Amino acid sequence: MHKPITRRMFVNSLCLTAITPLALTEEPTSKTTSITIIRPRLEKLDIIDSHFVSVDGWILPTKTLTEGVI
Amino acid sequence: MLFDFNMQTTIDKNYDVCIVGTGPTGITLARKLAKSGSRVILIEAGGPDYSEQSQDFYECESIGHDAWPKFTRLRYFGGTSNHWSGRCRPFDSSDFEGQGINGLPGWPIQYSALEPYLKEAMEILDLKPEHGFQAINDDLLNNKFQPDAFSKSPPTRFKAKYLSEIETAKNIDCFYHATAIDLQLDTLKKSVLGLEISNYRNSQATVKAAKFILCLGGIETPKFLLNCNKQIPSGVGNTTDMVGRCFMEHLNVPMGSFIYRDLDNSAPMQFYTDDEFVQEKRIGKSNISLGIIAKVKSYGRTKAIKNFFKNIACQMEIEDKVQFISDFKCPGMGNIGTLLEQSPNLDSRVSLSQHTDSLGLNRAQLNWQINDYDKKTIRETGLAMAKEFSFAGLGVVRLADFMLDENLEIQFGHHAHHMGTTRMSDDPKYGVVDTNSKVHDCDNLYIAGSSVFSTGGACNPTMPIIQLSLRLADHLQA
Numbered sequence: 001m002h003k004p005i006t007r008r009m010f011v012n013s014l015c016l017t018a019i020t021p022l023a024l025t026e027e028p029t030s031k032t033t034s035i036t037i038i039r040p041r042l043e044k045l046d047i048i049d050s051h052f053v054s055v056d057g058w059i060l061p062t063k064t065l066t067e068g069v070i
Numbered sequence: 071m072l073f074d075f076n077m078q079t080t081i082d083k084n085y086d087v088c089i090v091g092t093g094p095t096g097i098t099l100a101r102k103l104a105k106s107g108s109r110v111i112l113i114e115a116g117g118p119d120y121s122e123q124s125q126d127f128y129e130c131e132s133i134g135h136d137a138w139p140k141f142t143r144l145r146y147f148g149g150t151s152n153h154w155s156g157r158c159r160p161f162d163s164s165d166f167e168g169q170g171i172n173g174l175p176g177w178p179i180q181y182s183a184l185e186p187y188l189k190e191a192m193e194i195l196d197l198k199p200e201h202g203f204q205a206i207n208d209d210l211l212n213n214k215f216q217p218d219a220f221s222k223s224p225p226t227r228f229k230a231k232y233l234s235e236i237e238t239a240k241n242i243d244c245f246y247h248a249t250a251i252d253l254q255l256d257t258l259k260k261s262v263l264g265l266e267i268s269n270y271r272n273s274q275a276t277v278k279a280a281k282f283i284l285c286l287g288g289i290e291t292p293k294f295l296l297n298c299n300k301q302i303p304s305g306v307g308n309t310t311d312m313v314g315r316c317f318m319e320h321l322n323v324p325m326g327s328f329i330y331r332d333l334d335n336s337a338p339m340q341f342y343t344d345d346e347f348v349q350e351k352r353i354g355k356s357n358i359s360l361g362i363i364a365k366v367k368s369y370g371r372t373k374a375i376k377n378f379f380k381n382i383a384c385q386m387e388i389e390d391k392v393q394f395i396s397d398f399k400c401p402g403m404g405n406i407g408t409l410l411e412q413s414p415n416l417d418s419r420v421s422l423s424q425h426t427d428s429l430g431l432n433r434a435q436l437n438w439q440i441n442d443y444d445k446k447t448i449r450e451t452g453l454a455m456a457k458e459f460s461f462a463g464l465g466v467v468r469l470a471d472f473m474l475d476e477n478l479e480i481q482f483g484h485h486a487h488h489m490g491t492t493r494m495s496d497d498p499k500y501g502v503v504d505t506n507s508k509v510h511d512c513d514n515l516y517i518a519g520s521s522v523f524s525t526g527g528a529c530n531p532t533m534p535i536i537q538l539s540l541r542l543a544d545h546l547q548a
Contacts, residue, residue: 046474048453048457048474051457052456052457052460054469054474056468057326057468057469057470057471057473057474058466058467058468059453059456059457059459059460059466059467059468059469060460060466061460
């Protein structure tokens with residue numbers, strides 16, 4: 001006999017079906033490291049001073065852009 | 071003794087001191103003065119409990135930035151202590167050493183005037199003096215910021231803690247449902263002869279005392295004084311047009327977010343701007359809090375599903391698309407909270423609205439404004455925090471757009487700290503009360519509470535409020 005569907009099971013199933021299409025339609029992105037601080041698109045780049053720049057509001061040491069994330 | 075002024079409308083005693091308001095300030099003064107033998111009458115406009123009828127009197131017309139004046143204050147026994155958060159920190163000595171801001175002088179007293187009352191204030195607020203004030207993090211930022219040391223009151227609810235003591239005190243008569251509506255002055259208009267009070271049915275009485283102390287808070291105190299305009303058209307204490315001016319809040323600015331370099335780090339941190347940085351930049355002080363919000367709030371299988379989506383979403387950087395399922399932040403991500411000092415500003419003020427309440431008094435009109443000095447405080451502090459956070463190797467900060475672009479309006483809110491509207495100053499041209507919290511124009515009228523603050527610092531005001539109240543009590547007993 002089928003197990004009766006509870007309200008929680010129904011909601012959880014709805015969430016699964018709701019999110020899955022969205023996830024599938026996203027353009028594949030490369031697996032990023034957890035410390036990803038530079039987005040693929042640089043919306044806004046501003047020089048703060050000789051030590052720092054602002055990239056989309058992220059305040060980064062200038063050397064990060066030239067030497068990469070350490 | 072407690073009396074309901076809706077029922078008992080005869081007051082035929084003369085008192086030594088009449089205290090208006092039963093928040094932390096009023097209750098502290100009443101207890102201290104009664105213990106020294108003074109006959110005290112304590113007046114509370116609200117009742118023993120919250121009521122919409124009472125709270126409606128705090129309806130306030132707001133024409134500047136919104137400080138939520140009706141919701142941030144509570145009009146019943148215990149006042150706003152009935153919902154405060156409990157964070158306690160005293161002023162620093164440097165708060166009293168300022169040269170003046172915006173053409174206004176700083177405090178006319180030194181921190182040494184408040185320091186003797188610190189231990190007693192801590193006991194009143196259920197803090198352990200032997201523990202002092204502690205920081206929750208190490209000195210991780212080498213420059214411009216230091217760990218902020220503070221202490222947490224349970225929080226002390228002054229009604230719960232002191233109502234029964236007030237009720238049984240032999241020389242305190244507390245009348246509630248009694249709204250202060252006017253001051254009777256002598257013919258020279260230099261002394262208060264009596265305080266007129268009214269209940270909701272407009273039954274009135276006059277309270278006679280040798281001294282009167284207003285403990286009504288940063289909005290209600292100037293509103294009351296400005297409404298006392300039958301004998302002095304500009305209001306009592308207002309010959310220099312300073313009553314209501316210099317309304318200060320602590321600025322609550324959503325500066326941005328951050329990511330810890332160590333993603334397993336979830337420890338909150340609190341920092342305070344150091345004096346050298348503040349003086350060098352000529353800005354106000356700031357408390358900055360860094361907190362991780364990474365917990366999924368749920369339980370059982372629903373929590374398991376939410377955690378599953380959270381982990382996938384953070385790895386795929388689509389967390390904003392799944393927030394509707396579960397409110398979370400990705401590991402290592404946090405928000406920056408702020409409590410920033412606002413400078414005294416003549417244009418930020420409480421005045422009277424054209425609207426009146428059911429007792430015929432003009433309601434308050436609040437015009438909360440910040441100026442260029444405050445904007446500089448916000449932007450310089452945020453940028454300095456972002457840089458030092460990076461220099462220290464803790465991670466990176468993302469600042470909101472308005473922090474870096476001066477063409478954008480700064481977004482900010484409030485902390486429900488209403489200060490400065492009857493500020494302390496040696497010179498009546500720049501304030502309403504003198505160094506003993508006495509109204510300049512009046513021999514026997516005093517004001518206590520955060521409305522007397524000359525500057526607001528960047529600390530929660532309850533601790534200095536209690537210290538100043540204890541100091542005033544000592545002065546009145548002398």
